[in-house]
Amino acid sequence: MAISDEDVRHIGRLARLSLTEDQVEWLGHDLNSILDHIGTIQQLELSGVEPTAHALDVVNSTRDDVVRPGLDRDAALRNAPAEEGGAFVIPRIVGGGDDA
Amino acid sequence: MIDLSRITANQIRDAIAGGVFTAREMADAALSRIDALDGDVHAFNQVTPELAYEAAARVDAAVASGAQVPPLAGVPVAFKDNMNLIGTRTTCSSRILQDYESVYDCTAARRLLDAGALPVGKCNMDEFAFGSSTENSAFGPTRNPWGLDRVPGGSSGGSAAAVAAGMATIALGSDTGGSIRQPGSLTGTVALKPTYGRVSRYGCVAFASSLDQIGPFARSVADAALALEVIAGADPMDATSVKRPVEEYTAMLGEGISGLRVGLATDLLDSEGCSDEVRTAIRQAAETFAALGAEVGEVELPTAAHALSAYYIIGPAEASSNLARFDGIRYGHRAQGAKDVSELYMRSRTEGFGPESLRRIMLGTYALSVGYYDAYYGQAQRARTLIKRDFADAFTSYDVLLTPTSPTVAFAIGEKSDDLVAMYLSDVYTIPVNLAGNCAISVPAGLSAKEGLPIGLQIIGDHFAEATVLRAAAAFEAATGFDPVPPLVREERLGVYLACAKRARPGGGAR
Numbered sequence: 001m002a003i004s005d006e007d008v009r010h011i012g013r014l015a016r017l018s019l020t021e022d023q024v025e026w027l028g029h030d031l032n033s034i035l036d037h038i039g040t041i042q043q044l045e046l047s048g049v050e051p052t053a054h055a056l057d058v059v060n061s062t063r064d065d066v067v068r069p070g071l072d073r074d075a076a077l078r079n080a081p082a083e084e085g086g087a088f089v090i091p092r093i094v095g096g097g098d099d100a
Numbered sequence: 101m102i103d104l105s106r107i108t109a110n111q112i113r114d115a116i117a118g119g120v121f122t123a124r125e126m127a128d129a130a131l132s133r134i135d136a137l138d139g140d141v142h143a144f145n146q147v148t149p150e151l152a153y154e155a156a157a158r159v160d161a162a163v164a165s166g167a168q169v170p171p172l173a174g175v176p177v178a179f180k181d182n183m184n185l186i187g188t189r190t191t192c193s194s195r196i197l198q199d200y201e202s203v204y205d206c207t208a209a210r211r212l213l214d215a216g217a218l219p220v221g222k223c224n225m226d227e228f229a230f231g232s233s234t235e236n237s238a239f240g241p242t243r244n245p246w247g248l249d250r251v252p253g254g255s256s257g258g259s260a261a262a263v264a265a266g267m268a269t270i271a272l273g274s275d276t277g278g279s280i281r282q283p284g285s286l287t288g289t290v291a292l293k294p295t296y297g298r299v300s301r302y303g304c305v306a307f308a309s310s311l312d313q314i315g316p317f318a319r320s321v322a323d324a325a326l327a328l329e330v331i332a333g334a335d336p337m338d339a340t341s342v343k344r345p346v347e348e349y350t351a352m353l354g355e356g357i358s359g360l361r362v363g364l365a366t367d368l369l370d371s372e373g374c375s376d377e378v379r380t381a382i383r384q385a386a387e388t389f390a391a392l393g394a395e396v397g398e399v400e401l402p403t404a405a406h407a408l409s410a411y412y413i414i415g416p417a418e419a420s421s422n423l424a425r426f427d428g429i430r431y432g433h434r435a436q437g438a439k440d441v442s443e444l445y446m447r448s449r450t451e452g453f454g455p456e457s458l459r460r461i462m463l464g465t466y467a468l469s470v471g472y473y474d475a476y477y478g479q480a481q482r483a484r485t486l487i488k489r490d491f492a493d494a495f496t497s498y499d500v501l502l503t504p505t506s507p508t509v510a511f512a513i514g515e516k517s518d519d520l521v522a523m524y525l526s527d528v529y530t531i532p533v534n535l536a537g538n539c540a541i542s543v544p545a546g547l548s549a550k551e552g553l554p555i556g557l558q559i560i561g562d563h564f565a566e567a568t569v570l571r572a573a574a575a576f577e578a579a580t581g582f583d584p585v586p587p588l589v590r591e592e593r594l595g596v597y598l599a600c601a602k603r604a605r606p607g608g609g610a611r
Binding site (some may be wrong): 003007008010012014015016017018019023026027030031033034037038039040041042044046047049050051052053054055056058061062063071076078079080081082088090092093100 | 104154199200201203204295296297310336339340342343407408412413420424428429430431432433434438439440441442443444445446447449450455458459461462463466469475476478479480481482483484485486488501520521524535537538548563576611
């Protein structure tokens, strides 16, 4: 079940990556070579086996519902690529570009 | 003069408490050693003299005032560059975070510093911890102090190399599929991956949240035990950290291993990828355990053969979700000139991530995508159940299990970079432990005959059996008398080392 270039482009869009044709080519090659190896897992007969998402048998861990300090605004904005008036600046989302 | 390559954490603390030297002198010694060696080793992404001297001043003031001297007073420590520490950048060795300034502290790092340790720097790693050689760093590879043409392993290769070369006494790494133990094996250091949940993950940039765990590198089992004692324990900032008392690991080290039930994992040992010299060393290690009074038997872990496949589905699946946060909005690299927010996300991510990150994000996204989810992710999670059961079964008959840590000694820089699966197989013995959530340590088991490179023994314990694993490792360490200091960086040869390293430096100093 080889992955085609079109599959790679589709996965790239799902992962929010804008891949060049060169990247599509080498990623396709690499994904196929990895899947050749790990695809053997599909041959395991595992029906009826419960999946494990977490290694320990722990239940939900909650803290007391009390107010405590979080990250302050200056710290939260410290690494912002663009910032104005205490907020992150981003390109227009609606009403301007091709998506309008 | 302080011999930084041999002094232990306890010796440093006692010498500072007794006025033999000051924490400031310790900081001087560590920083000048980094200055002398790190141009060649490149263990560090950032060296932090200001933080080290500030911490040293606090320790020296405490000693002068007659206050109690904390357990890690004056001990030089280093952190993998995925751990946040205010006053440092946290880059994950990625272009996407190359200018990221930490705005809070990683709990495990904070606990070491609260115990009096001196932070000397942040260590190189495979980008976002994706790799087994530290060659996937955006800032150039780290070199192994046992041979500068060799990788130190990965992904915590910088932390391992810093400790092996005596530039830090203790370093923290993170281990998702072997990223503490495998570099520990390749650099002749003691390297511990605690049980999942034993140490808080707060402030460590997430790779695969159900597998990641922070742990220490040291040059002795006692120092690793001391470090674990300090960093372990519940943390309100990490809901997966376990509310279970922390044992006094150091106090239990000397209890011996008479009657300890030790299982040699023969099916893993006999697998074809394992080199003969590693296999021989691990069989000899089992004999050492028998000679020390342990009851040594043989055990099989049949589903461990599928662990690599399960890991290369679960790990990338979780990573692709965790790395969705890097979008160029709140922090990290932002692409210039994007006309809308969607283009901004896509271009920022594609420009910022290196090749192995792209590979893992793509693989994980594929494994989670409609039509493939059950065939890959669901199947991997069910295989994980069987792997967990294999370990649980083995621990009904044995207290600890023995395997190699890595199938080979340190390989050459560039040797496996073109063969992904060969690189991934480097973690074949460590990955099952993460999937099952157990604890395990890598402890040196001698040098290869041909090249004089370290071989690591992996000692695996049941969930929360760190005390047993450390006690077994301490007994083995005492019996083997391994010298953890690479010949190249022994004090008497430092000058020769520096001269040779400068002549032989492969590939130039890419930093």
